[in-house]
Amino acid sequence: MIGEEAMRTRSVFLSASLAAALAGCAHPGPHGGRMDDESMASMCAQHARMMAATPEERQAWMERRMEGMTPEMRERHLEMMRQRCAQQ
Secondary structure (H helix, E strand, O other), X not given: OOOHHHHHHHHHHHHHHHHHHHOOOOOOOOOOOOXXXXXXXXXXXXXXXXXXXXXXXXXXXXXXXXXXXXXXXHHHHHHHHHHHHHOO
């Protein structure tokens, strides 16, 4: 089982990587800093499921997956996802 600190570090890294990828910034990864269509479609599908959830489910999801982000960072991230997924 992964420890709490490792989970928090992983969550922060994944959130930062996602934000960088969605912003079109380069970061190490299999796609040279760009997400391929399949990866982006998967992210948008996850975003759509989250947005369709109840407010309580959405809050719980954000607390689990974005625990290293401030509320302001979460809102910026969600707005970025709304914009990017609307383009899909």
